Amino acid sequence: MSQVNVTGAAYLADDASMMLPTSVGLLQVSFHSCGLRLRIAGRSNADYEMLLQEPEKLPCSLIHSEHSTTIISDNYELSVQHTPFSFALNCNGKSVQKTPNDGHFVRQYRMPPLAKTSQGWLFSLDLGAEEAVYGLGEKWSSLNKRGQFIRSYNHDALGVNAEVSYKNTPFAWSPSGWGVFVHTPAPVTHAVGYAPWSQRAYGLLIEDDALDIFIFKGKNGAEMIHQYTELTGKAPVPPVWSLGVILSKAYYKDVPELMATAKAVREHNMPCDVITLDGRAWQDTDTRFAFEWDPKRFANHPPSKVIAELKAMDFKVCIWEYPLVSVQNPLFEKMANKGWLLKDKRSGEAYRYQWDMSAFAEVLTPLPESGIVDFTHPDAFAFWLESHKPLFDLGIDMIKADFGEQVEDDNMLAHNGDSGHRLHNVYSLLYNRCVYQAADKYCQTGAFLFSRSAWIGSQRYPSQWGGDPQADWGGLIGSIRGALSWGMSGAPYFATDVGGFYKDTRDSELFVRWSQTAIFSAHIRLHGIGQREPWSYSPEAENAVNQALKLRYQLIPYIQTTMQQASETGLPVMRAMALAFPDDRLARGFEIQFMFGDNMLVVPCTQVGGEVEFYLPQGQWLRFPEQQVFSGGRVHKLTLTLDEIAVFVPAGHSVPIGPDVLHTEQLEQPTIGQQISHYWPTKMQSRND
The missing domain is CATH 2.60.40.1180 (Golgi alpha-mannosidase II)
Structure with missing residues (x-):
């Protein structure tokens, strides 16, 4: 580990950027309306458009001495000590953030203020004795992250019971008036007052060769969320039909079951707008994903006729996809030959992803060896986007963009030169962007996307759902916390799998309470392994849930106003x-x-x-x-x-x-x-x- 020291005199690169020579490279310091930015350049030039645009810099001036440098801009003052590097940021004479005053018996700091390690960068912030910290994406435990050890790294979490989650973002804030945002595609570990590191400090381990950190100043969380989303983008207002009930299951086994369910919804006077063809309901598992309707399942039921019949019953139609192509489909070879799939670093050939079979059971069929679409390749991105056109022309209204967490750290290489480690998180953003842009270009009823994995900026391509909770009271509680934590991280829309996804016990009371909670979310979807229609539980559940769903529709004007906000x-x-x-x-x-x-x-x-x-x-x-x-x-x-x-x-x-x-x-x-x-x-x- 190399602790950073300032090694030379600071200088102004222009009237708004101060360059500070250090033992590990030039540190660029700039001020913006939201606060402070610290940068040290890295090797990769890949631009993933996580930021909408570079924020405008504020003019600054500096005062340099042998042991310290002071940079002044507007109402801000940054004091930097040289050996070792440490800082104190003030605004209008009041402290915003600083290097933790967490001493060690034999050295000045318990944790290095700033250091370069074999894994990346280590940077530390100060925490007051009772200071709370919020954000960091979709997390299932306490909203206050104080005392937690969190890694911003997207996982196919298989539930809501652990630290791992599908949607992460390295953005956090404190009610004390500061926030931190690490602008990187790479994993970031957050030791937020985590006692094995330091209960007095917020330690950040940034697994990238570049360093790019924003420190926000705001009077409250709402102001800092606004600042973060000014940088990374805000969510558009979704179409009104998406605010209605989305009905789904894993999965409708054939077209007759799908149509019988749709008819039963209307016969039971259950409020509902969207019905979903999930996974095997429209794709052949062995050859997916290739934008093809399963010829066996739809041999006697042309997709155009099925969709027309659903539309005649006033349903919108959602279909499932993921960004992988089975090696058993001719599309795999076509995309591999064009360089449109992520490559194996060892062989240079298209990488063949193999699924962990322990995650599959009787209902969830094991998935085939597959290639992973390389969205960093402009032609692959364009091909995948344009391949949605026939689906939207057919009358599809909504895409459920599943998965996106499968990029592996060590062995994958992208067209833009980044390794799987650096691409892993941001892959979700690229995937979300591609499918949302397809919907925006071709969907006749308004652009809307339902995605499971997300990273910095994914809120621009709404909405997201929390994946696969256990069908019990703990699954409901974890889903609520995940929704609220994601909302505190700059993403305004969320939906849960109402009733829980797995280990269903047909608990009527649980299903009712989950439904009653979900009507007060941005979007609402009934989904899981097995039926989620209210009447499938009990007459009492059906009455209570239908009453709640009717209220949901009466609240649509209120929800629209809230979404505009x-x-x-x-x-x-x-x-x-x-x-x-x-x-x-x-x-x-x-x-x-x-x-x-x-x-x-x-x-x-x-x-x-x-x-x-x-x-x-x-x-x-x-x-x-x-x-x-x-x-x-x-x-x-x-x-x-x-x-x-x-x-x-x-x-x-x-x-x-x-x-x-x-x-x-x-x-x-x-x-x-x-x-x-x-x-x-x-x-x-x-x-x-």
């Missing part, structure tokens, strides 16, 4: 209490409840029996829809019947309510103003709780 600010639709109430220290401790937009506080029921315990911030709150008055600034308990929800609106605020419909085709004018039937509450009722 998300598109402008980066704020998520589901907002953790620490994000929604930054000045309320007590609110931070309630990590399962959340704000849905500006005006609805949602308390999910996450245990058998219907009991909920929750905290309402200061002020008066009306329970929705009953209009009971609850006092804020305290903890409450309720016991809910199966069809009851615990949702609260601040007194004096209203919620627009749309018409009672079964799908969005029944909305005559799909605009916010036209959809509103009335506002809630229509009158005030008071009752002590």
Whole structure:
């Protein structure tokens, strides 16, 4: 490990960039409206467009002495000590961040302030005694990452029960008023007050040869999310039909089962907009993926006819894909010969990815040896994009872009020269970008994407779902936390697998509570191994879930307004209490409840029996829809019947309510103003709780 020292006099490269010679290369320091940027160049020139554009620099000046350098820009002042490198960043005379004052018995710092290691860069930030830290992508445990050891590295996580997850981003922030964003495609390890490293410091290990770090200054999480998404992009407002219910399972075994399910949805008056052909429901497992309809499954059912029949029942149609091509399909050789698949570094031939068979069971069929599409090759990107056109021309409305976590570190090489290690995370972004651009170019009903894996900037290609939770109460809780953590990381839209994906026990109460929670998310999808239609559980579940789904459709005007706000600010639709109430220290401790937009506080029921315990911030709150008055600034308990929800609106605020419909085709004018039937509450009722 090489600890960084300043080795020469600082100089201005222009009036807005200061260059500081160090023992490991030139350190470029610049200031921006959001804060400070520190950079040391690396070998790779690959540009993955994680940033929308280079942020505008602010003019700066410097004061240099033998032992330190001070850079001044606008209201910022950065003090750099030379040996070893350490820093203190102030704004308007107040500390924003600094090198941790975490001493060691025999050396000045327990952790190097900045060092070059065999794995990459080590950089450390200071943590106050009770300082909370949020963000870092889709994570299933405590929203406050203090004390956790997290690696920003995309995994096919096979659940929501561990640290590994599908969607990561090296962006974190603290309610104390600072944030950090590592601009890299490579893995980043975060030791956030992690005691084996240091309980007083936030250590970052950046597994790249380049160093590019932003330190944000903001008054709260909302401001820093806005700054991060100004750099990396904001989500567009999705089409209104995507806000309706998406129905899916793994998988409909044949066309008759698919059509019988669609007809049953309408017969049961279940609100629903989209039905999904997942995996084997339209692709042959042995030869996928090649944009082909399984000739055996559709021999007597032409895809055009199937889609037309679904459209006649007012369904939108979603189909599944992944960015791998079976070696058993002629497309593999075609793409391999053109250099459109990732290559094996050892042989120079197309890499043949082999699946871990332990992840598959009776329902999830083992997958074939496959090549991986190389989205860094411009022609491969264009080919994959254009290959979607026949699907959209056929009437497909939505792509479920699955997987994207399969790039291996050591043995893969991309067209742009990057290894699998550097490509692994950002591959998700390239995949999301390609499929979303195809939908934007060719989909007749509006661009929308459902993806599982994501990296910096993937929020520009919405939406994402949390993959494969266990079908139990812990799976529900982990899914809620994953949604809120992803929202605190600059991605405003999320959906869960309602009911859980695996180990289903046909638990009616769990399914009801999961459905009731999910109507207060950006998107809602019923999905798992086995049926997820409400009537398949019990008559009581069907009644309670249909009641919740009808409310979902009535809330569409409110959701659209919230999504417009998300598109402008980066704020998520589901907002953790620490994000929604930054000045309320007590609110931070309630990590399962959340704000849905500006005006609805949602308390999910996450245990058998219907009991909920929750905290309402200061002020008066009306329970929705009953209009009971609850006092804020305290903890409450309720016991809910199966069809009851615990949702609260601040007194004096209203919620627009749309018409009672079964799908969005029944909305005559799909605009916010036209959809509103009335506002809630229509009158005030008071009752002590």
